[in-house]
Amino acid sequence: MKTNPFTRILAIVAIMSVGVTSCNTPAQKQETATEQVAAKPDMTAIKTEIQAIETEWASATTAKDIDKIMALYADDAIEMADDEPMCVGKDAIRQVLLKSMKARKAGTTVSYETMDVYGDGNLVTEVGKTTVKDASGNVVSTGKYMGIFEKRDGKFICIRDINNEDQKDK
Template sequence: MKTNPFTTVLIAFVALMLVVTGCNTPAKKTEATTEQVAAKPDMAAIKTEIQAIETEWANATTAKDIDKVMALYADDAVEMADDEPMAVGKAAIRQVLLKSMKARQSGTTVYYETMDVYGDGNVVTEVGKTTVKDASGKVVSAGKYMGIFEKRDGKFICIRDINNEDQKDK
């Protein structure tokens, strides 16, 4: 069988290209990557920690202890209370909370319930419910809130707080 010289040259050229291409393929890196994967925060533990803060907050609010409540806010916090202008900084927040405490009937008990938390472990957003009961245990007010907490000096402190009632008294 005779082969065409053109076919022989073509086969030789293709073979040469395969050899050249194979030799020029970059070597696969076998070195191990040292990329660190950030550990996910334990949101159940954070929820427990935030609920403890909210329980302390509720107790101080029930007792109308403005200083204990203010200790839970960062100096640069912002409060967005129901039917009030935005309060920026502790001095403004103090005035809003004092007004609220004065308006609340004597003998009422305040409860805050942390429903959910999410975030990166350093900044956490909380979603919760507020319940206020009179001395007989009857619910006199219910509402909801969102708080943003930031870990500063090893503990969570409130940097943003927004809250409102579910239904106003008529």
């Protein structure tokens, strides 16, 4: 069966029209997807904010100011300190921290260094290291920790804290 040349031309035009139309459709979908992308949090600024909390925490720990330290914890916080059972809630955490403060020698200083933070801006995990120095400035202990902070009422507060020493007393 022979085909009329006009029919072939009409078929080619129809196929090309479908091809051109379908090429434009993904561009419209891409614009919609771009609109849904949320702004990423400024992790550098968050790291600075968390380090400021840790500096305050270190000052309070060095001064053995338990009330100032407890203000940095959420009421429902969980503490997992080195060589201690898991503590749930401020009352239990307070007891463990008081015990730790009592055991620390007079004149020692504590510092915390935020190494890294990650999260979504409202819930942030911090990885850091601890240094304890004696009254002469000699390092007597080092350790590491992870803290999880949640933004509540516009400020970060610790909801989970885990820490341990790098090496036990010799």
